[in-house]
Amino acid sequence: MTEQPSTGTRQATRAVRLSERAWGYLLASPAFLLVGLVAVAPIAAALWLSLHRRLPVFGVEEFVGAWNYLQLWSDDRFWAACRTTLYFTVLSVATELLLGFGLALLLDGLTNGAGKSPRWAQVMIVVPWAIPTVVSAQIWAWLYQPDYGLLNYLLHRVNLITAPIDWLADPDWAIHAAVVMDVWKTAPFAALLLLAGLKTIPRDLYAAARVDGAGAWQQFRHITLPLLMPVVVIVLVFRTMDAVRVFDAVYVLTGGGPGNSTETLSIYAYKTLFQTLQFGYGSALATAMFLIVAALSSLYLLLLRRHLQEAT
Template sequence: MSSRKVTFMGKLRVSEKNLGYFLVIPALAVVAVMAFWPTLAAFWMSLHDISLIFRTNRFIGLENFKTMAGDPAFRNALHNTVYFTAISVALETLLGLVMALVMNGAFKGRGAVRASVLVPWAIPTVVTSTMWKWIFNTDYGLFNFLLKRFHVISSYLNWLGDGKLAMGCAIMADVWKTTPFIALILLAGLQTISHDLYEAAMIDGANWWQRFTRIMLPLLLPIGLVAVLLRTLDAFRVFALIFVLTGGGPADATEVLSTYTYKVLFSTSNFGYGSALAVSMFVSVALISLVFLNFIRLVTRSS
């Protein structure tokens, strides 16, 4: 197709292909400078001992990664991140599926339900955190008040101050904020499934459970996996939600990789080790994506 010449700016004659590259380059340059370069730079910095306070910058090879392997705080943060990600994404997927099925039904006020579902999605994460912090407040929080009113608890609990409860609170806030995203994507997937399929199954005598498991779930699987992948990556790099809700506390009970990295970078000004932590996150995210994408490819090929 390179023979197709087009006139550009009335003078220059370029092929359509070249015009394409010409139009793409500015956007790609932005991405390269703002995303690719800093990623490579972070890799390079992770091989150095850099302190912004003492103005040191010394090449130390893989020393930072050795430190990381023996750092209990890193292990704690990694454990918390995996725990947070696994539980919240699992809950979000289940609840999201229920929400999508409900919104897919034909009923009065469907538009209002969809609008209300978008509310948690649109609210800034920082507001989500301050909001839940207030709800979880020990003495004046709505959560304690309602739970005691309905006799679920006998005395007020210190939700965010108790190491055993704080992570659950963070997960609850995240589930509230991001389930709508999964629900809307699953809903879009549901709407692409033809009604004829259900009708054919009904004529063949399939009950709703069979229709659900044999038609809907398999057809929903590819797009569902994409939604789960996007959410997994988002949950794995969670920062604002936890930073504002608990600050990683109490006693590091909710410290995740992003908040720990942030503290190493900006509280101790240890930019070498902080970059090594950042690189470990980058590598984890890349691995998660690769595993998921291969899985999605397998699923879509087999169906």
């Protein structure tokens, strides 16, 4: 018969495990404290402030509960900012994903015998992403300039336009100008992640598929896309989070104008907080944006988990 451990032995083992866990928490406590100070504390402060009506200019500060959030439902400007943010997010993220896929497949096709893409190609892809967003936005503002901008000059030279277009002053063009700038800036990020995912796919699968008579489209549909889906979801999560809370790219280009045609949720919250000094309502706007980002991220991760479960 196998000798059963005594009660004292089990208690000693449990005590050792508890002490190891306590020691682990102790070692991790500086990191927990730092995260709490940097992330949790500002979020808690914003939530608390969103429950107040605070106008320092007029000396107004009172607790209003959920009144600020109820005001969002009847705020036409809030819903207009939501529509602008949604349009910007869908258009930019979809374009970045498609363009990033194309760039990743192109770089993967240039792979040499050692399994590496040419360094010059990788550098060219990374350059737009490495430029700070504010600098990129200012560069594109110069390109869009109606009188001496390069874009109008090139379009005029090839006879696509007869008169200069003020891209950033036209409500129909301004949001699309911001999307183009954002795609140019961040498509390389998607391309690099997708390229890394492509490198993990065994080449033997493609060789076996070619032997079975599968064409390029069939290989992409049945091998590349399914195996790359987790990376695609990661790209969508990161890019959607960035696009929903976009601020600097659009603000430098248009300031939210002309009118409010390019005013995203971040810009509206910024103007409410720091231009009209409505700290309570501005905090409610920021909290609403945070909840939207959290909901979209949770949805993407749920889809990824379901895909992985179906794959296994």
